[in-house]
Amino acid sequence: MDHLKNLNDEQKRAVTEGDGAVLVVAGPGSGKTRTIISRICHQLDKGVPPERILLLTFTNKAAAEMKRRSLELAGDGAGRIMAGTFHHFANVLLRRHAMAAGLSPRFTILDDEDAITLLARVMKRSFPDAKRSSASMFMRTFSLSKLRMAPLSEIIMDDPEFFQLSRHLEEVQTIADGYEKEKKAMDALDFDDLLLLSYKLLQENPHILEHYRSHYTDILIDEFQDTDRLQAAFISLLYLPQSSGRNLMVVGDDSQSIYSFRGADLRNMLEFRDSYCAKVFFLTTNYRSSDPIVKLINKCIDSSSVKIDKTLTATGKGGDIPKLMEAQNPSEEAYAIASLAERELLDGSKVGVLFRSTYIVSELELELNRRGISYELRGGMRFAEQAHIKDMLAVLRVHENPKDKAALSRILRLLPGIGEKKAESVISDSSSMDSIFQNLEKVESKKSNASSLLREILSTEGNAAAVLDKFYTSFYRKYMEITFDDAEERKPDIDALIGAAAKAPDVSSFLDSFVLSPDEVRRGSEKKTSLILSTIHQAKGLEWDTVFVMGLAEGMLPHTRASDIEEERRLFYVAISRAKTKLYLSYPAVSGRFYSTDELQLSRFVTELPGNSYEVISGI
Numbered sequence: 001m002d003h004l005k006n007l008n009d010e011q012k013r014a015v016t017e018g019d020g021a022v023l024v025v026a027g028p029g030s031g032k033t034r035t036i037i038s039r040i041c042h043q044l045d046k047g048v049p050p051e052r053i054l055l056l057t058f059t060n061k062a063a064a065e066m067k068r069r070s071l072e073l074a075g076d077g078a079g080r081i082m083a084g085t086f087h088h089f090a091n092v093l094l095r096r097h098a099m100a101a102g103l104s105p106r107f108t109i110l111d112d113e114d115a116i117t118l119l120a121r122v123m124k125r126s127f128p129d130a131k132r133s134s135a136s137m138f139m140r141t142f143s144l145s146k147l148r149m150a151p152l153s154e155i156i157m158d159d160p161e162f163f164q165l166s167r168h169l170e171e172v173q174t175i176a177d178g179y180e181k182e183k184k185a186m187d188a189l190d191f192d193d194l195l196l197l198s199y200k201l202l203q204e205n206p207h208i209l210e211h212y213r214s215h216y217t218d219i220l221i222d223e224f225q226d227t228d229r230l231q232a233a234f235i236s237l238l239y240l241p242q243s244s245g246r247n248l249m250v251v252g253d254d255s256q257s258i259y260s261f262r263g264a265d266l267r268n269m270l271e272f273r274d275s276y277c278a279k280v281f282f283l284t285t286n287y288r289s290s291d292p293i294v295k296l297i298n299k300c301i302d303s304s305s306v307k308i309d310k311t312l313t314a315t316g317k318g319g320d321i322p323k324l325m326e327a328q329n330p331s332e333e334a335y336a337i338a339s340l341a342e343r344e345l346l347d348g349s350k351v352g353v354l355f356r357s358t359y360i361v362s363e364l365e366l367e368l369n370r371r372g373i374s375y376e377l378r379g380g381m382r383f384a385e386q387a388h389i390k391d392m393l394a395v396l397r398v399h400e401n402p403k404d405k406a407a408l409s410r411i412l413r414l415l416p417g418i419g420e421k422k423a424e425s426v427i428s429d430s431s432s433m434d435s436i437f438q439n440l441e442k443v444e445s446k447k448s449n450a451s452s453l454l455r456e457i458l459s460t461e462g463n464a465a466a467v468l469d470k471f472y473t474s475f476y477r478k479y480m481e482i483t484f485d486d487a488e489e490r491k492p493d494i495d496a497l498i499g500a501a502a503k504a505p506d507v508s509s510f511l512d513s514f515v516l517s518p519d520e521v522r523r524g525s526e527k528k529t530s531l532i533l534s535t536i537h538q539a540k541g542l543e544w545d546t547v548f549v550m551g552l553a554e555g556m557l558p559h560t561r562a563s564d565i566e567e568e569r570r571l572f573y574v575a576i577s578r579a580k581t582k583l584y585l586s587y588p589a590v591s592g593r594f595y596s597t598d599e600l601q602l603s604r605f606v607t608e609l610p611g612n613s614y615e616v617i618s619g620i
Helices: 009-016 032-045 060-074 076-080 086-096 112-126 134-147 152-158 160-165 169-186 191-204 206-215 229-238 272-276 291-302 330-346 358-371 387-400 405-412 420-428 433-443 450-458 464-483 487-503 507-516 565-576
Strands: 021-026 053-057 082-085 218-221 247-252 279-283 323-327 351-355 531-535 544-549 579-588 615-618
Touching: 009 032, 009 279, 021 032, 021 272, 032 053, 032 060, 032 076, 032 218, 032 247, 053 060, 053 086, 060 076, 060 082, 082 086, 086 191, 086 229, 086 507, 112 134, 112 169, 112 405, 134 152, 134 160, 134 169, 134 191, 134 229, 152 160, 152 169, 169 405, 191 206, 191 229, 206 229, 218 229, 291 565, 291 579, 323 330, 330 351, 330 358, 330 544, 330 579, 351 358, 358 531, 387 405, 387 450, 387 464, 387 487, 387 507, 405 420, 420 433, 433 450, 450 464, 464 487, 464 507, 544 565, 565 579
Parallel strands: 021 247, 021 279, 053 082, 053 218, 218 247, 323 579, 323 615, 351 531, 351 544, 544 579
Antiparallel strands: none
């Protein structure tokens, strides 16, 4: 029971009295992760077999961290806990029961870029004048339709973002149908398919559903405010309210629900108590922020009309009162932030600068570069999204699933003299790999041996590393040297990729690991820095000693095009709750850098605050 020793009374009650359906409303910095881990250990202490515990999170990194800490507290048995993202668990179900789900066990998963490329190709076939740039918007409507479990027409008609599509409902549906047909022919799924098809698998196969209902006696869900309707429906299948010996604990903060653009639905959390006759526990002791910052956090959400009432308390008194800086223009705002941040960095503080949209930070980047201050701008390209890595992975995808035409098209376009049109002609009327090689021989130049080389690579036997090494040494190394100016800098990435592939149990699990993890993996050459510039969305879950929230003007936060003011307010709540000891708020009085005279008004989220909750200071 050592895991209970460091818990406060709020946390202990949630852990020890958390049987049945339970909602834990956890404010920022209130130790929700510690509470979840302790709940897992508590159940293990009570004799619950670890393999009967299901932990669902929104990042694989969070799941791995909770599992690691559970192992430290509860021993090796905790390693048998099923922990991962919703997508990870959905993939496990579909791999185990592929035939029941109407799939091949060797189906591949399209990442976002490949899915949009495929959709653009479908659009072009049905409507030759369609622009590729429209594919992203179409994909968003298809995604939201699945995640909100609503007809495509309803998504389009109800969301102002898609108003321009409202006069073309039939055409949009035709494209959606073509996209689904193309994926099925390729034996491929996109991210949303993982959730939808695993839900249908359970819904349409009572014996499979009953197996998992009886198997998982304890289900824990982190960041419940970020779940969409489809995920909520998935959980409602797995857990029956008031079932003897079955427990469902969901943990989250309604005031940090900021991902509706991804389909997240706050109603899942607001309605949970009534839907499941659930007990509710509150974690309101804030261990992160000083007392003046905690008071500001409380006041900023007071005006919200959509919330679960709670009041945070700091663990200690005293601390610096938050500061508000009124700058004449973006250039002055950037100068003031850079000056203050430089002082904080010299004092050894970790500093975060947060903003609603990336354009807001451009002046600050110029000022930091002028001063020679190193920083990291969050939102860099993920390892698996880089062109050379995607090229290498495409070979593995085709090796594993020859029907994956998206990956095959990518490989063909690497070959000399094969552009997008020729690649399309090679694969469009091909029913097998043999016919693809025959078509390729017809369009390749006489001097090229591309078809024979490709056939040799794809027939390579062995694990994922063997296939990748063959492709790289026989073709891609030379291609990379010709194509990329920074080929030498990319080579260590290839080494790392092949090294990771050598450790994977099989090709399928290796490929899954790349597309299912949403965590950013950055290049090893990037230096760690104590100054982070980040959008508020990407800063959720993080903390810094000193935080600057910039661009706090009407039209910037809340954003001009924001349709949900309450979610914009929650963005402000998330931003200020990242600060531990010092918090600076700032805004420019006018927009633009040089000749613009558009006046800006201080954000309503600041003007609504009591005057004694912050101190106004002049620019530095």
